[in-house]
Structures are given as structure tokens and as C-alpha cells.
Amino acid sequence: MICKDCLFHKECNNEQDKICSDFLLEICKSNLYKKVNEEETLLEFIRNSEKEFDFEEEDLETMSEDDFTEYVNYLAELWDK
Secondary structure (H helix, E strand, O other), X not given: OEEOOOOOOOOOOEOOOOEOOXXXXXXXXXXXXXXXXXXXXXXXXXHHHHHHOOOXXXXXXXXXXXXXXXXXXXXXXXXHO
């Protein structure tokens, strides 16, 4: 799960799950077009993060759900540094 309200902030009390509010979005490919914050969908967050950190765009379609979740959590952690 990922917090929709503070994805880019350090307010999360539960660092492992990035949870800090009642508004949660399950990290899965079926939620790519749902908002993770006021400005971005999950897909936009991923693509903007890849650009920000100079990563090549990952082929999300071929990723397993577990790999996808791990990748999104990794990107979220990079924003916390």
C-alpha cells in the first residue's frame, strides 16, 4: 500500500509500508491510472520519477505484480532521501 496524501513527504509513520492516512492505494498495475497525490496518477509518478532520477523507462507491462510493487516502493524511497 502507498499513501496517496504524502507520497513525497516524510510524514509517514510506517516507513516500511509508506502509510500515514486512511486514504490508501494498493500498489498494483490495475491502479496505474488512479491518483497517488493531488497531481499524479501512479503511472505519472513512475514516469516522472524515472525522469527525475535519470532511469530508463521500465516495461511495466512485463513486470510481475511483486516486481512492480517493489519498483514503486523503491522510487518512493528515492524521493525520501
